[in-house]
Amino acid sequence: MTLTSCEFESNQSQSQQQRISLLYVCLGCWILHKCLSISTWPWIGFDRFYSYCIVAASAGVMYDWVLTFEQEVELIWRQRWSPITVLFLSVRYLGISYAVASMFMYVPTVPTTDTVSFILVILMNWIDIVANALLGVIMLIRLYAMYGRSRKVLIPLAVFLVAGNMFIGVAVATTIAMRDFSQEELILSGTHQCTGHFNGYYLHLDSVSWIFGTSWEVIALFLAVWIAVLHFCELRQRSGDGIMNDCFTVLIKTHLVYFASVVGVSCLGLGDNFSKALVNEYSLGTQIYQGLFVMFRFVQMFVLGPRLVLGVREYHAKLLNDSNTATGMTSIAFQEPVHISTRSSV
Template sequence: MSSDVQSALARLQWIDYGSLVIVIAISYDYCLTFSREVIYIWKRPWTSVTTLFLVIRYVGCLSGITEALYGSSFIPGPVKVRHCTIIYYLGMWASAIFLTAANMVMILRVYAIYNRSRIILGVLLVMYVMKVMVLFTAAGIDSDPKYVAVSIGRLPDITVCGVPLGTQTWNIVSEVMQGILSTVLCSLVVVRFVRESVQIYRATDKWQPNRYLTLIVKDGLLYYFSALLYYVINFLGILGVLPSGGWARQALLVIANIPLYTLAPRFIIDLRELYVRDTQGRWDNGMDTGFGLSSRVPVPHYAPVSTTFGTIAFAEGSGTGDLESVDETASVDSERQVLMV
């Protein structure tokens, strides 16, 4: 067996390892969170956030698993170009739909934690619409056989789907725009986290690790970081900067994919769970105020409640159930009252 064939088989083995880890992680996380999904999604009134969750959860699972399996030896049966083309298109469009929904959730959360600032929402939506237009333009070009050719690679007793060959211009533009949007979103969330952390410290004169962990969950800090990391690694892959093969490349792909596809649905579930705990188990039409969405009926003002997750204020605000619309002085006083109990 020639050294080239041995090298190709070694690369395929690492691809299989990476694919297996991603598929198992996404599937296992789905099993872990399904019971909470039933409680906080399926048994609650249908809202626009419910729709976003279902897209993120199920289209995201399809996207993550399909992209992981592409190029591996796990595809059953004799692999032909037609099969690879179908898998490639399925993963590409599922990824585009998933990322569109995931970006919208991140924008809505930033809109909510910044007291429903229309200026911030307007700027983010302009960036979002431009990104979506470029994303689907790139997906449309990649769907045209004149621009992209899907191939198969042949090894001894193994046939795998090859890397599509075609233009990368629109993909590069799409990743650059997404990188800018993700950086802005991540920066806004970090600024919010730092500001709240400083307020808590000033109110109690000591550091509160549990409260900071609560803020990380509430603001979805890890989710925003994972999204930014995903686009950075993807962009480096498009530019050809990532290692060509072996464990290093697969490790980076695992790090990029698993957090994004697992944290995105958890983000919505966690916020709804925090809302239920904060309102002492009462459900109402304000359950999605965590994403800045108005309730259909006025929601009573709930004072901050100390829970196992910390203290989170879902205040009324103009009779629409806005998230945290109390002023900063009241917020600090509430923190002092609860944390000193």
């Protein structure tokens, strides 16, 4: 069968049109890919910077655990167990779990499925809630001890603390039950990005919970500073400068630094929720702010929190080993009653 010249030219023209159409399709796909790359690059850059901050904060938590593990064994594991012991161990190892989960969640080179991402979000939210509640109880016990076991201080603070944590827990449980957020994994430019979508209801509850928490923490800081000032005035009247300076050092190391850090991190959280300057989440200023916020929050919850308990235990152990100083120092009533074993080298 032979083709006429007209049929041959027609087939050649159709073949040329198909090649041109294919070229246009390829060109369109290339342009679309470039446009998507340009539009998603700020997102990728933000997630990458945020993941660096998460890794740095998580490494800090692990490093502090290694540094203080010997103290933990001596002052926690080898002593008689008490409620403070349970609180310390819970916060310490919830913090390590939170650090590991955060790296799985936010490091873009770690692949996760949509289901795993959803589970990690729920796990991290509940660890955050429980750890904050436990740290609040530790602060409450410290204030109760500093005020000489006064129920007038204990009951109002306990009611405020329980009410605030119940609100936060109910809000998160409601959000999860109503599926008011979604979590999925995207692969963009070779990186694994976990994306979360929250509606206004969840964001509103989150803002209210920050206000509750910050209010309680400001009150706790005020009470801690107030009782410290009263004790310093009392010690100055009846004691020497040596005990006064020693007492001030103990107080700063064990209490006021932690209480102030809690308030500082809460203020950063309020700024993250309400500041209009942070609306553009891809700007350099917003990235630095949120990166510092997450690192400070890790340090406050999972480094300074456990160190508060260790510092109080260490101070009490030194008092038992130095009976001369103990007479002047015990008036501050910083320590819950615990048993510190004494060992002889003989």
